[in-house]
Amino acid sequence: MEPIVVVTTFFAASIRMAIPLALAGLGESISEKSGLLNIGVEAIMLCGAFFSFMVVFSTGSFFLGILAGMLGGLSMSMLHALLSIRFKANQTIVGLAQNFLALGLTSFLFLMSFGQTTTLPSTKVLGDLPIPLLSSIPFIGQVLFSQNLFVYLTLGCMVLAHICFYKTDFGVALHAVGEHPIAADTAGLQVHTIRYIAALFNGILGGLGGAYLTTVKLGFFQENITAGKGYIALVAVILGKRTPFGILGAALVIGGAEALQIRLQTAGTGIPSQLFAMFPYLMTIAALLLTIGSAHDPAALGIPYDRDKR
Amino acid sequence: MKRIAIVLFVTLVGVACLFAGGASETKASDSMRVALLLSGPANDQGWNAVAFAGLKAAEEKYGLQTAYSEHVGIADGEAAYTDYASQGYDLVIGHGFQFGEPAVRVSNRFPNTKFMAIESNVYSKNAASYVMACEEAAYLMGMLSASMSKSGKIGMVGGFEQPSIVKVVEAYKLGAKSVNPSIEVLEAYISSFTDVALGKEAAIAMADRGADVLSHVANQAGTGVIKAAEERGLLATGDSYDQNAIAPTTVMCSTIYSVPMLVLNAVEKVQNGTYEGGVFYLGMQDGVVDIAPYNSFDGIIPDSVKTLIADTRKSILNGSLKIPMIETPTRN
Numbered sequence: 001m002e003p004i005v006v007v008t009t010f011f012a013a014s015i016r017m018a019i020p021l022a023l024a025g026l027g028e029s030i031s032e033k034s035g036l037l038n039i040g041v042e043a044i045m046l047c048g049a050f051f052s053f054m055v056v057f058s059t060g061s062f063f064l065g066i067l068a069g070m071l072g073g074l075s076m077s078m079l080h081a082l083l084s085i086r087f088k089a090n091q092t093i094v095g096l097a098q099n100f101l102a103l104g105l106t107s108f109l110f111l112m113s114f115g116q117t118t119t120l121p122s123t124k125v126l127g128d129l130p131i132p133l134l135s136s137i138p139f140i141g142q143v144l145f146s147q148n149l150f151v152y153l154t155l156g157c158m159v160l161a162h163i164c165f166y167k168t169d170f171g172v173a174l175h176a177v178g179e180h181p182i183a184a185d186t187a188g189l190q191v192h193t194i195r196y197i198a199a200l201f202n203g204i205l206g207g208l209g210g211a212y213l214t215t216v217k218l219g220f221f222q223e224n225i226t227a228g229k230g231y232i233a234l235v236a237v238i239l240g241k242r243t244p245f246g247i248l249g250a251a252l253v254i255g256g257a258e259a260l261q262i263r264l265q266t267a268g269t270g271i272p273s274q275l276f277a278m279f280p281y282l283m284t285i286a287a288l289l290l291t292i293g294s295a296h297d298p299a300a301l302g303i304p305y306d307r308d309k310r
Numbered sequence: 311m312k313r314i315a316i317v318l319f320v321t322l323v324g325v326a327c328l329f330a331g332g333a334s335e336t337k338a339s340d341s342m343r344v345a346l347l348l349s350g351p352a353n354d355q356g357w358n359a360v361a362f363a364g365l366k367a368a369e370e371k372y373g374l375q376t377a378y379s380e381h382v383g384i385a386d387g388e389a390a391y392t393d394y395a396s397q398g399y400d401l402v403i404g405h406g407f408q409f410g411e412p413a414v415r416v417s418n419r420f421p422n423t424k425f426m427a428i429e430s431n432v433y434s435k436n437a438a439s440y441v442m443a444c445e446e447a448a449y450l451m452g453m454l455s456a457s458m459s460k461s462g463k464i465g466m467v468g469g470f471e472q473p474s475i476v477k478v479v480e481a482y483k484l485g486a487k488s489v490n491p492s493i494e495v496l497e498a499y500i501s502s503f504t505d506v507a508l509g510k511e512a513a514i515a516m517a518d519r520g521a522d523v524l525s526h527v528a529n530q531a532g533t534g535v536i537k538a539a540e541e542r543g544l545l546a547t548g549d550s551y552d553q554n555a556i557a558p559t560t561v562m563c564s565t566i567y568s569v570p571m572l573v574l575n576a577v578e579k580v581q582n583g584t585y586e587g588g589v590f591y592l593g594m595q596d597g598v599v600d601i602a603p604y605n606s607f608d609g610i611i612p613d614s615v616k617t618l619i620a621d622t623r624k625s626i627l628n629g630s631l632k633i634p635m636i637e638t639p640t641r642n
Binding site: 005006009013016107110111114116119122125213217218220223224225227258259262263265266267268269270272273274277 | 350351354355359362465468471496497500501502505507510511516519530533534537541556639641
């Protein structure tokens with residue numbers, strides 16, 4: 001095979017692997033910037049994947065399916081927000097419990113809908129959507145502009161989030177409630193409302209990340225289809241230091257490492273497969289080590305805001 | 311307010327445990343009680359689904375009282391065996407290589423309970439490993455794949471690199487080479503039985519390198535392999551049961567591991583009081599391993615290939631051809 005084809009297919013695969021991580025990671029970064037630590041990304045993605053599959057399966061409409069995926073993710077993130085903000089519960093525990101809840105809930109509903117069968121209920125997948133002109137650029141066109149809707153959507157979200165974080169009043173408010181909610185409150189910002197809005201975006205983006213798995217990548221649902229991708233998205237958030245392009249880069253590193261290890265294995269080297277399976281995580285640890293020291297967590301991350309407390 | 315939060319929490323966690331803990335059911339008393347441990351969901355349309363079907367078949371035939379646990383991780387095997395044994399179950403079956411060691415460890419403490427691990431290689435006085443000669447069917451799949459490949463490259467995706475999987479991959483390679491010595495078999499172990507997205511990605515990587523027939527032995531994750539083949543317009547073979555229904559225009563044939571036969575065999579022995587420890591190999595000759603019909607590919611696969619496979623199957627059945635069991639990967 002020609003070297004250029006090898007490189008092109010590798011980059012295309014890296015992007016395919018990175019999309020769900022990038023989308024869910026971006027959502028989580030918005031939530032964390034506001035001070036809400038939600039480790040239930042896995043739950044959000046799983047619900048997104050399940051509900052989008054169910055709706056595409058029963059209506060055949062990708063539009064409705066993706067919408068349902070967003071709503072599915074939203075249900076999980078808003079439940080987390082309600083418990084964390086209104087009831088001031090421990091955010092880590094809520095997130096953890098939600099991961100189990102979503103796994104059980106989606107498996108149960110899937111079983112209820114299709115029963116214990118050996119036939120796989122599946123749908124069509126959203127095809128590639130090459131952009132005219134741009135897709136005919138050599139290499140870049142193949143890698144970036146001959147992809148599916150979700151790739152463009154992810155890139156768009158990253159740009160929008162970047163502008164929103166660093167160029168708008170909402171971005172300032174978001175950072176303020178995450179760094180110093182008391183000061184933000186004194187300055188007249190609605191701390192709780194802003195956190196709810198952050199959770200809203202978290203649910204929508206995470207739900208999209210899950211919907212990508214069922215509507216674009218696979219076309220079917222199975223129990224625990226996310227297989228830990230929500231946790232990897234959390235890593236991408238830390239690795240990318242909660243900046244949109246940082247997260248995209250981190251997701252590409254992790255996705256790229258996975259795509260690379262599979263390709264190296266099929267190339268038939270004499271190296272044991274377990275070493276290859278470790279590779280993405282080694283890359284992640286190496287990247288974390290290289291970027292150590294400069295990370296900054298929002299000061300109020302994980303701490304419920306109580307107006308009456310000093 | 312705090313109290314409400316706590317109450318909500320306990321409910322949430324409680325509900326989560328309820329759903330995540332898997333299901334069990336009970337029937338009339340003083341019949342024989344059999345429990346099954348599964349590494350993934352019983353609804354995985356693959357490896358675990360056939361075991362579950364086996365349990366249900368045995369339940370119907372012998373009027374057993376059955377229970378099962380899903381999602382039993384490697385670390386939880388011992389606890390799960392202990393749990394059922396201390397409840398007085400007569401036979402506890404772990405479905406997978408990784409259940410062997412825990413079965414042996416627990417078996418010493420519960421001499422009245424019989425333990426069984428499918429596809430493992432260890433035993434004690436009252437714990438046995440039942441091994442299916444999956445390699446016999448895999449060899450035939452390799453022959454079929456190599457015969458149907460136009461590019462001279464075929465791909466095989468394995469789950470974990472463990473003996474029960476490696477022997478299938480290796481036999482597949484041998485079968486393929488027996489038909490076409492110059493065939494290139496691309497192989498990858500994805501270190502997961504559940505990550506369908508990764509399974510699909512591995513298959514796409516092979517397709518990108520020019521493989522035109524894709525096979526798998528990766529349980530649930532293997533569904534991703536079949537879907538990748540379907541998407542690229544390639545051919546595939548299934549594993550564990552007739553997987554043609556997943557992609558009727560893609561899956562030519564599948565290996566069949568008749569776990570029901572295995573379970574029935576063990577239950578019968580427990581009832582007769584002849585169940586004993588040991589490693590038992592059951593293959594095509596015992597009706598436990600076979601290959602599925604070609605379904606829609608019956609008219610597509612050339613007659614010469616069908617005859618070749620039928621003849622080889624016959625030689626395995628009458629014992630004149632012995633498929634070697636290779637449990638460590640040979641890499642080219």
